[in-house]
Structures are given as structure tokens and as C-alpha cells.
Amino acid sequence: MLVVVAGIAACGSSGDDIERNVSEPTEPEAPLADIYGTLEPFAAEAIYFVMTDRFVNGDPDNDHRDQGGEHPTFDIPLPECDGVAGNIGYLGGDFRGLLDHADYIREMGFTAVWITPIADNPDQAFAGGDEIECDSMLTDHGKTGYHGYWATNFYQTDEHLVSPGLDFPELTAGMAEAELKVVLDIVGNHGSPGWTMPEPQPGFGQLFDADGKLIADHENRHPNDLDPENKPLHAFFRTEPSLAELASFDPDNPEVVEYLIGAFERWVEQGAAAFRIDTMAYMPKSFWKEVSDRIGALEPGFFMFGEVWSEDPEEIAPYTHEDNGGFSALDFPLQGRLREVFEDPDGDFARLDDYLHLDHTPYRNAYELVTFYDNHDMARFDGGENGLINVHNWLFTARGIPSVYYGSEMAFKAGRAEHQGNRNYFGVAGIEKARHHPVREALTRIARLRENHIALQKGRQVMLELQGHRAAFYRVFQHDGVSQTALVLLNKGPEPQTFSIGTGLQSGRWNAPLNGDYVDITEGESLDTTVPPTGIKVYVLEDPVTDPELLGLL
Numbered sequence: 001m002l003v004v005v006a007g008i009a010a011c012g013s014s015g016d017d018i019e020r021n022v023s024e025p026t027e028p029e030a031p032l033a034d035i036y037g038t039l040e041p042f043a044a045e046a047i048y049f050v051m052t053d054r055f056v057n058g059d060p061d062n063d064h065r066d067q068g069g070e071h072p073t074f075d076i077p078l079p080e081c082d083g084v085a086g087n088i089g090y091l092g093g094d095f096r097g098l099l100d101h102a103d104y105i106r107e108m109g110f111t112a113v114w115i116t117p118i119a120d121n122p123d124q125a126f127a128g129g130d131e132i133e134c135d136s137m138l139t140d141h142g143k144t145g146y147h148g149y150w151a152t153n154f155y156q157t158d159e160h161l162v163s164p165g166l167d168f169p170e171l172t173a174g175m176a177e178a179e180l181k182v183v184l185d186i187v188g189n190h191g192s193p194g195w196t197m198p199e200p201q202p203g204f205g206q207l208f209d210a211d212g213k214l215i216a217d218h219e220n221r222h223p224n225d226l227d228p229e230n231k232p233l234h235a236f237f238r239t240e241p242s243l244a245e246l247a248s249f250d251p252d253n254p255e256v257v258e259y260l261i262g263a264f265e266r267w268v269e270q271g272a273a274a275f276r277i278d279t280m281a282y283m284p285k286s287f288w289k290e291v292s293d294r295i296g297a298l299e300p301g302f303f304m305f306g307e308v309w310s311e312d313p314e315e316i317a318p319y320t321h322e323d324n325g326g327f328s329a330l331d332f333p334l335q336g337r338l339r340e341v342f343e344d345p346d347g348d349f350a351r352l353d354d355y356l357h358l359d360h361t362p363y364r365n366a367y368e369l370v371t372f373y374d375n376h377d378m379a380r381f382d383g384g385e386n387g388l389i390n391v392h393n394w395l396f397t398a399r400g401i402p403s404v405y406y407g408s409e410m411a412f413k414a415g416r417a418e419h420q421g422n423r424n425y426f427g428v429a430g431i432e433k434a435r436h437h438p439v440r441e442a443l444t445r446i447a448r449l450r451e452n453h454i455a456l457q458k459g460r461q462v463m464l465e466l467q468g469h470r471a472a473f474y475r476v477f478q479h480d481g482v483s484q485t486a487l488v489l490l491n492k493g494p495e496p497q498t499f500s501i502g503t504g505l506q507s508g509r510w511n512a513p514l515n516g517d518y519v520d521i522t523e524g525e526s527l528d529t530t531v532p533p534t535g536i537k538v539y540v541l542e543d544p545v546t547d548p549e550l551l552g553l554l
Contacts, residue, residue, distance in 0.1 A: 035478040037367035042303035047403040048110040056097030071124035081134035081420040088143040102178035109447025114183035120156040121145025122203030128196030138244040150192035154263035155210035172271025181273035189282035194218030194247030280306030285324040292325030317362035331369040342391040343383035371400030382415030390492040393536040409440035455486040469493030483544040491531040502526035504550035510539035
């Protein structure tokens with residue numbers, strides 16, 4: 001017989017127990033209050049960002065080493081910058097290399113892989129543009145489309161990525177078998193470079209439809225010289241320059257909108273689990289609202305986060321609001337502060353305070369932002385191994401969805417900008433070197449902790465201390481019968497730090513999953529512990545929140 005006692009199902013009760021519960025009913029317990037930072041499903045993920053061509057060459061047969069004629073595309077090293085040479089040619093990374101090493105990524109505790117755009121790019125190196133220098137950005141002379149951001153056909157996968165029987169649908173299926181979601185980088189505002197070439201080059205400034213028909217051509221003209229009124233092949237483009245020499249699309253042309261969204265829908269149908277949106281601010285919010293509506297109708301709840309490169313939250317926040325599509329975004333304002341705090345051994349945790357937006361926020365929800373400290377467009381993190389361990393300890397316990405750029409697990413090319421080695425080839429040698437690296441071991445430890453604790457993924461964050469080398473905070477999740485509170489203690493400094501936490505500390509058994517220990521706390525007692533240098537301690541309580549002080553903080 002099944003008897004419900006105060007909302008809890010119990011089996012095997014005696015007759016006396018049944019009689020007592022019938023004659024002396026108890027008041028049902030009040031439902032637990034909902035406490036969380038977000039209920040967004042994708043907030044459970046941790047993202048490993050891969051520049052596909054630079055990860056692993058799994059299939060040399062798709063390298064196309066003879067491609068390009070007088071403008072070859074494979075292996076184009078740059079002059080050395082402080083002893084390290086970058087490269088602006090294809091280096092062979094592909095879907096096969098990614099899939100063959102999915103286990104390497106998954107072992108670290110990552111659950112999603114963000115890959116660079118997969119659409120077809122030109123088959124030559126660009127003969128126009130400005131000369132590349134060590135510290136230059138948006139200088140593209142001699143560069144190829146190895147990065148994927150110069151699409152000529154948004155419906156066709158680039159030939160450098162695919163292998164027989166392994167196109168994008170097979171990649172997403174294979175990654176899913178490895179328990180990894182694929183986050184696809186998409187571009188909405190531009191194609192390939194469209195002008196400044198000494199002579200027109202095939203593909204550059206051109207756009208083809210799903211059937212391979214030419215539908216737009218910049219014709220190697222400056223945007224001011226385009227004539228969309230009289231030349232149909234110009235109608236896809238804006239008539240003023242935007243980024244470098246890139247052919248920028250006209251968002252007021254319905255054919256442009258339909259072409260792009262149709263391509264995005266195609267990738268969703270082929271298994272993309274989320275989108276990262278490149279250069280989002282260069283298209284109007286109305287365009288992105290239509291993207292959100294269309295993709296949401298195709299795949300409800302589909303997660304998308306955009307690149308709005310600004311350290312001003314007020315410039316990023318509008319894209320997160322529902323009337324503009326309700327996107328997430330890369331947290332550029334916090335990224336800048338993370339560099340200040342964790343690259344500098346004396347960096348002060350207090351620098352993060354104004355950028356967390358835990359309570360009063362311009363964003364729709366700050367807990368759904370994608371947090372990071374570097375990427376492919378800026379110099380890699382340069383805080384040494386301890387700095388990387390410390391920043392990962394923060395990234396995987398504080399609010400937001402963490403994203404880590406490939407190679408950071410071994411301080412790969414630390415401090416290097418785009419043309420100084422930031423995007424260099426990683427390969428099997430890099431993977432083997434990284435497997436037992438202390439940064440990767442510490443990253444794996446903290447990423448797996450986050451993966452196994454919903455409070456660290458979606459819990460509301462309450463700061464207790466944030467100063468100097470010390471940070472202490474709660475993450476609290478209580479929803480749909482699940483209650484979990486995590487207490488996080490961080491020490492980024494070179495000396496041990498002793499913490500005494502009493503504020504909001506609820507009585508009960510607090511488990512310490514990082515070392516398999518626990519501590520029993522009675523009412524009014526504090527939790528006293530020492531965190532080692534470059535260290536972290538996390539305590540987890542699985543009971544509902546009842547402490548009045550903690551409830552007040554929440």
C-alpha cells in the first residue's frame with residue numbers, strides 16, 4: 001500500500017500507521033520557494049572553442065594542397081613575430097580530426113564544442129587588402145578563408161572540412177554519440193572580401209545559392225561604386241564600406257534575409273545544437289528578431305549567443321531582450337576584467353564586482369551570458385599556468401556559461417595575437433603534450449565539478465567576499481523538487497588563505513566533492529577552512545534552503 005505523509009511517498013506502512021495518518025492528518029508542507037539564476041537548459045553546458053582548421057588534420061586527402069594556382073592556399077607562414085610565426089593558409093584541420101579527438105575534449109568535462117563557420121570559402125588567397133603586420137587586425141592581404149568567415153556559399157560545406165561519409169550531419173551525430181553538442185559559428189552581415197584586388201578573383205565578393213547559381217557579385221568594386229538599382233548582382237550588398245574589404249549584405253533586401261535565414265535553418269536541421277553569431281552588431285536588431293522567430297519556430301528553445309564587441313553592457317544588453325530576439329551574448333565587459341584580475345598576480349578580485357550584474361542588470365539575464373577570457377580575435381591569456389588555473393576556477397563556478405579557447409588547457413601560445421601564433425595548429429602533438437599538463441588537470445577537475453552540480457550551472461550567486469586574492473560566494477538552486485547550495489572559496493594568491501564563513505551558513509552536512517570530505521555544521525556555527533595557494537574549495541549542501549539569513553540574502 002502507498003501512503004502519502006506530508007507530501008512524501010512511503011511504502012510498507014503498518015495498519016496502525018495508516019489509521020494514525022487518517023485520523024490525525026498533517027498539514028501539507030508549503031512548496032519550496034523557487035531560487036535560481038536561470039532555468040535555461042543550455043546553461044548546463046561548458047564550451048570548448050575550436051578553430052577547426054587549426055585543431056587536428058584527421059584526413060590529409062581533403063587538404064587540397066595544390067589549390068589556388070598563382071594564389072595558393074595551403075601552409076602560408078608569416079614572418080616571425082618575436083620568434084613565433086603565424087600562418088594564414090589552410091593547415092588541414094577538419095571534421096575527421098575533430099571527431100577522432102572528441103574524447104579528448106569530453107574528458108575535460110566540456111559538453112559542447114563551438115566550431116568556426118563551415119560554409120564554403122574562396123579557393124584562392126586574397127590578393128587585395130592591407131599588408132599583415134605582427135599586431136595588425138583586419139589586414140587580409142595574402143590570407144585564405146581557413147577561418148571560415150569568408151563565405152561564398154552559405155549552403156555548401158567547405159571542401160577542406162568534409163570527408164567521404166562525413167559531412168556536417170554526420171559530424172553532429174558523431175559528436176552527440178561522444179556526449180558533445182555542436183555550437184556552430186554563423187555570419188549574418190558579410191561574405192568574403194569584395195574589392196581592392198589587382199584583378200578579380202573567383203569567389204571573392206561573390207555569392208552562390210544552394211544550387212550553385214551566382215546570385216551576387218561585388219565585381220571588385222568599392223561599395224560606393226556599386227549600382228544596385230541597375231545591376232541585379234549588386235543588390236545583395238550595402239553601398240558603403242563596413243569591415244575591411246568584406247562584402248557587406250543589405251539587410252533591407254528581403255532576398256538577403258531569406259537567403260541567410262534559409263542557410264541557418266539548414267544547419268539546425270543538420271544537427272547544430274546552438275549558434276554563436278559573428279559580428280552581430282553589424283546587422284539591425286530587426287533582422288536578428290526575424291532570425292530568432294524563424295529558428296525558434298523550427299527548434300523551440302534553440303540557444304544563440306552573439307558577438308557584440310564592447311566593454312559597455314548597455315551596448316550588448318539590448319540584443320538579449322525579448323523584443324530583439326532574446327539572444328544570449330559573449331560577456332565582453334567581464335572578459336576585460338578577468339584579464340586584469342587573473343593575468344596580474346596582484347590583480348584584485350574587487351575589479352569584477354561591477355561587472356557581475358547579479359541583482360541590477362541591463363541584460364535580460366546575466367546568468368545566461370557566455371563567459372570567457374580570450375578567443376581567436378585577441379591576444380591569448382598571458383597570466384602563466386597559475387593564472388590559467390585561477391581563471392578557470394572562477395569561470396566554472398561563477399555565473400555564466402564558460403567558454404575556453406582550444407589549447408588554453410596547456411597555455412598554448414600564451415600572449416600571442418592573431419598573426420603572432422594565436423591561431424596556430426594544435427594537432428595530435430599538442431593533444432598529447434596537453435594530456436598531463438597541470439593546467440588541464442586542474443581544468444578537468446573544476447569542469448567536472450560544474451558538470452555534476454546544478455547549483456554551479458544555474459544557481460543564483462550571492463557574494464560574501466570579493467577582494468584582493470580572496471573570493472567567497474554561494475550558488476543556490478531550488479526548483480522542481482531539487483535543492484542544492486554550493487559555497488565556493490577561491491584563493492588566487494601565493495599564500496594560503498583562511499576563511500571563516502558564518503553569514504547565511506545553513507546547518508547540515510556540507511560535502512566537499514573535490515576531495516571527498518564533508519563537514520557537519522550546527523546552527524550558529526561557522527565553517528572554518530584554509531584554501532591553498534592558487535586553490536579552490538567547494539562545499540555543497542543538498543537540503544532545502546531554510547536559513548532565514550540566507551533566504552534574506554537571496
